[in-house]
Amino acid sequence: MSFLQGYGFVGLLMLVALALAALFILLPCLLTRLRVIPRKPSPIKTDIYECGLETQGKTWVQFNFRYYFYALVFVVFDVETIFLYPWAVAFNKLGLFALIEMLIFIAILVVGFVYAWRKRVLEWK
Amino acid sequence: MALRTESILVNMGPHHPSTHGVFRMRFIFDGEVIVDMEPVFGYLHRGIEKLAEGRTYAQNIPFTDRLDYLSSMTNNLAYVLAVEKLAGIPVPERAEYLRVIMSELMRICNHLLAVGFLLNELGAFFTPLMYMFREREKVLDLFEMVCGQRLTYNYMRLGGVSHDIPPEFLPAAKKFVREMPGRIDEYERLLSENEILLFRTKGVGILPREQAINASASGPVLRASGVRWDIRRADPYSIYDRLDFDIPTGEVGDTYDRYMVRIKEMRQSTRILEQALEQLPGGSVCTRVPQLVRPPAGEAYGHIEAPKGELGFYLVSDGSVAPYRFKIRSPSFINLTALRDMVRGWKLADAVVIFGSIDIVLGEVDR
Amino acid sequence: MILKRLLDWLAGYWPEWAAYVVVGLVGIMVLIAFFLTMIMVVIWLERKLIGRFQVRWGPNRAGPWGILQPIADAIKVLTKEDIVPDRADKWVHLLAPVVAFVPPLLIFAVIPFQPDAILADLNIGILYVVAVGSIAVVGAFMAGWGSSNKYSLISAMRVAAQMVSYEVPLVLSIIGVILVVGSLSMMDIVNRQSLPFFLMQPLGFLVFFLAAAAEVNRSPFDLLEAESEIIAGYHVEYSGMKFALFYLGEYGHALAASALVTALFLGGGKFPWGALPPSFIWFLAKMVLVFCVLFWIRSTLPRLRVDQFTGFAWKFLFPMSLINIFLVGTELWWAKEMGWSLFPWPFLFLNWAIAGMLVLVWPKLFQLGVGRVEV
Numbered sequence: 001m002s003f004l005q006g007y008g009f010v011g012l013l014m015l016v017a018l019a020l021a022a023l024f025i026l027l028p029c030l031l032t033r034l035r036v037i038p039r040k041p042s043p044i045k046t047d048i049y050e051c052g053l054e055t056q057g058k059t060w061v062q063f064n065f066r067y068y069f070y071a072l073v074f075v076v077f078d079v080e081t082i083f084l085y086p087w088a089v090a091f092n093k094l095g096l097f098a099l100i101e102m103l104i105f106i107a108i109l110v111v112g113f114v115y116a117w118r119k120r121v122l123e124w125k
Numbered sequence: 126m127a128l129r130t131e132s133i134l135v136n137m138g139p140h141h142p143s144t145h146g147v148f149r150m151r152f153i154f155d156g157e158v159i160v161d162m163e164p165v166f167g168y169l170h171r172g173i174e175k176l177a178e179g180r181t182y183a184q185n186i187p188f189t190d191r192l193d194y195l196s197s198m199t200n201n202l203a204y205v206l207a208v209e210k211l212a213g214i215p216v217p218e219r220a221e222y223l224r225v226i227m228s229e230l231m232r233i234c235n236h237l238l239a240v241g242f243l244l245n246e247l248g249a250f251f252t253p254l255m256y257m258f259r260e261r262e263k264v265l266d267l268f269e270m271v272c273g274q275r276l277t278y279n280y281m282r283l284g285g286v287s288h289d290i291p292p293e294f295l296p297a298a299k300k301f302v303r304e305m306p307g308r309i310d311e312y313e314r315l316l317s318e319n320e321i322l323l324f325r326t327k328g329v330g331i332l333p334r335e336q337a338i339n340a341s342a343s344g345p346v347l348r349a350s351g352v353r354w355d356i357r358r359a360d361p362y363s364i365y366d367r368l369d370f371d372i373p374t375g376e377v378g379d380t381y382d383r384y385m386v387r388i389k390e391m392r393q394s395t396r397i398l399e400q401a402l403e404q405l406p407g408g409s410v411c412t413r414v415p416q417l418v419r420p421p422a423g424e425a426y427g428h429i430e431a432p433k434g435e436l437g438f439y440l441v442s443d444g445s446v447a448p449y450r451f452k453i454r455s456p457s458f459i460n461l462t463a464l465r466d467m468v469r470g471w472k473l474a475d476a477v478v479i480f481g482s483i484d485i486v487l488g489e490v491d492r
Numbered sequence: 493m494i495l496k497r498l499l500d501w502l503a504g505y506w507p508e509w510a511a512y513v514v515v516g517l518v519g520i521m522v523l524i525a526f527f528l529t530m531i532m533v534v535i536w537l538e539r540k541l542i543g544r545f546q547v548r549w550g551p552n553r554a555g556p557w558g559i560l561q562p563i564a565d566a567i568k569v570l571t572k573e574d575i576v577p578d579r580a581d582k583w584v585h586l587l588a589p590v591v592a593f594v595p596p597l598l599i600f601a602v603i604p605f606q607p608d609a610i611l612a613d614l615n616i617g618i619l620y621v622v623a624v625g626s627i628a629v630v631g632a633f634m635a636g637w638g639s640s641n642k643y644s645l646i647s648a649m650r651v652a653a654q655m656v657s658y659e660v661p662l663v664l665s666i667i668g669v670i671l672v673v674g675s676l677s678m679m680d681i682v683n684r685q686s687l688p689f690f691l692m693q694p695l696g697f698l699v700f701f702l703a704a705a706a707e708v709n710r711s712p713f714d715l716l717e718a719e720s721e722i723i724a725g726y727h728v729e730y731s732g733m734k735f736a737l738f739y740l741g742e743y744g745h746a747l748a749a750s751a752l753v754t755a756l757f758l759g760g761g762k763f764p765w766g767a768l769p770p771s772f773i774w775f776l777a778k779m780v781l782v783f784c785v786l787f788w789i790r791s792t793l794p795r796l797r798v799d800q801f802t803g804f805a806w807k808f809l810f811p812m813s814l815i816n817i818f819l820v821g822t823e824l825w826w827a828k829e830m831g832w833s834l835f836p837w838p839f840l841f842l843n844w845a846i847a848g849m850l851v852l853v854w855p856k857l858f859q860l861g862v863g864r865v866e867v
Contacts, residue, residue, distance in 0.1 A: 096825055472799065
């Protein structure tokens with residue numbers, strides 16, 4: 001019970017937070033019904049804002065986001081952190097061996113990182 | 126990379142926080158990189174050039190206030206210079222001095238706003254701008270003393286200025302001139318070596334010397350590209366030939382140079398003000414000019430170094446009380462022509478900064 | 493623990509699960525009330541102080557010193573018309589504010605205000621914070637993409653770039669702390685800080701602070717809502733309460749980040765000279781102080797460009813966080829070998845020297861940003 005206690009509270013908090021957000025969204029709906037909030041949509045009002053002009057061309061395009069490569073680097077290092085966390089927790093018990101081992105593990109990844117850096121991948125070109 | 130991507134077409138402006146009014150830039154972005162930019166203007170067109178042809182020479186002075194509404198004094202000056210040239214009206218010496226004093230105050234005022242808004246466009250969340258406004262308020266107070274207005278002054282007259290300065294003006298102006306260099310030091314300390322400002326402006330939006338000349342750019346934009354061209358020296362008007370000042374220039378022509386040139390020009394302006402306030406002679410401030418000036422048929426071009434560049438008025442007279450042709454050479458408009466080449470290949474964030482560094486006012490671009 | 497005592501007391505009368513739910517709800521209500529009040533306080537504080545930074549008064553109309561300004565804003569925002577663009581993806585547009593609002597609130601579940609004022613002292617506390625905190629980014633991305641607005645679209649892409657760049661240094665800089673503590677529980681982390689960790693690990697502190705500032709979109713990393721460039725970024729198309737949810741979520745996240753900085757590096761509710769009760773006052777004071785630093789930066793610095801922004805994460809923060817991990821690891825091992833005889837002080841000076849040197853030298857080694865691209 002005591003172990004699950006905290007998680008139970010967190011789950012409960014999530015439900016309450018979602019309910020609160022739902023309340024924040026539903027309350028204006030209620031107030032609209034009560035005529036506190038105006039509701040007068042018009043084609044111009046519900047148009048997309050683009051500095052007062054009609055938007056031209058598609059919005060949902062194949063956007064050239066230019067950080068494709070370091071998004072890949074991100075995946076590598078984010079997975080690495082999954083290994084680092086348990087290592088860090090147990091570090092005091094493991095000692096020098098673990099330190100050197102992790103050093104080697106990271107060094108391998110850093111080689112890749114340096115390669116990516118040299119290849120000018122780490123830029124939003 | 127064989128990924129297929131599409132470019133998007135984005136309008137920035139006319140309703141955009143950093144287009145200095147109702148300018149519109151039609152961008153084509155590939156990701157965030159600007160592939161192409163097309164400037165669109167005319168949203169503030171009021172037909173001042175045509176309107177002016179139906180009014181007398183003196184009635185046109187207030188119109189010029191509405192061109193570059195952030196530096197009305199210099200607009201007045203350029204116009205009355207052109208008319209005086211056309212009609213051969215003499216100007217008393219005290220009026221000449223007052224005109225120079227007002228012009229230089231106006232220049233400080235304008236550059237303060239230019240630098241402040243530039244920093245705003247860099248994303249500095251209004252703090253530099255608010256500091257700049259603090260100084261600008263003092264200049265506006267001075268203007269209010271002499272002509273009762275804080276934005277559109279209508280101060281210059283054919284043959285002089287409208288009012289002599291009140292007694293409290295000189296001490297206040299001298300105090301301002303004494304304080305201003307310290308304030309500029311303060312700005313420089315806060316801004317000029319700021320790492321992020323350097324990152325964002327050094328080498329950004331370079332306007333090479335040749336290109337600047339070809340685009341007929343003028344003012345700080347031209348001088349930042351390393352051209353030593355200032356009408357106050359090249360074709361001295363009023364009493365500028367008696368005053369001692371330097372023309373600051375940049376080297377590369379990037380955004381940082383344009384910023385630095387403006388900061389340095391403010392220092393020079395305080396120098397000019399110091400001398401002019403010291404030498405200010407007595408006498409009348411306006412020659413008597415008939416209500417309806419009828420210049421002889423002919424043409425004249427009066428130009429000055431306005432804060433934003435060369436502001437010129439080209440007037441054609443047919444001998445009547447109103448100009449036959451009234452043409453404005455506005456610095457903002459002509460400096461803008463270089464914009465497309467400057468922003469291409471840069472990013473969205475740079476575009477607003479480069480645009481801000483040109484320092485335009487739409488009232489003058491669209492007229 | 494107050495909640496524990498309440499639970500025991502209630503369980504004497506009610507079935508255990510009911511007591512559990514009721515106690516949980518009481519705690520949660522207190523937490524939410526605290527969360528919303530704190531947001532109002534910091535919004536007022538930020539506006540007032542930025543006003544003072546900018547030689548103006550700041551809000552001073554609603555109530556004394558404008559103290560009712562956030563309430564006036566709340567009423568205004570509540571009575572605004574809710575506009576949904578025709579072309580928007582309706583469901584994504586509707587759900588995005590919820591996704592952006594909930595995670596910051598969830599982070600507060602494990603913030604250790606004081607030993608008996610923590611909703612849930614999870615044994616994986618900090619991991620939970622990292623996991624939950626990055627969900628808010630999804631909300632921003634949903635809003636940006638779902639609005640069908642081009643500025644929002646650009647903003648959404650920046651959100652994604654920010655996420656993939658700053659998540660790694662953020663997570664790695666925490667590992668230095670965990671190495672010392674040997675536990676992921678937030679309470680343990682605070683309890684271990686007889687000396688605040690920012691003294692021991694200045695590099696980790698710097699990286700965490702900057703990465704957290706970027707994670708919660710505070711200036712100079714506020715590119716996704718860069719007003720001068722893309723107007724309001726991902727929430728251009730939002731109005732009324734939906735906008736307010738983003739606003740609350742953003743400030744809540746910034747508060748959560750300040751709370752994390754306080755808990756991880758500034759010693760949480762601990763007071764340097766002995767125990768001065770109650771410790772949550774100290775926690776709050778430190779938290780607000782960190783928040784003040786955030787908007788001090790905001791009112792001082794211009795914004796980075798997007799390539800410089802991501803480059804900064806990869807080329808500066810990431811190497812720094814790796815160096816920090818091995819610096820701390822090596823020192824810990826060495827200190828254990830020497831039997832903890834001269835533990836903190838020599839290492840403290842060494843770490844500050846190394847951090848200072850790296851901060852001065854490392855940025856000279858590379859170019860930040862790519863400059864002009866040929867088109």
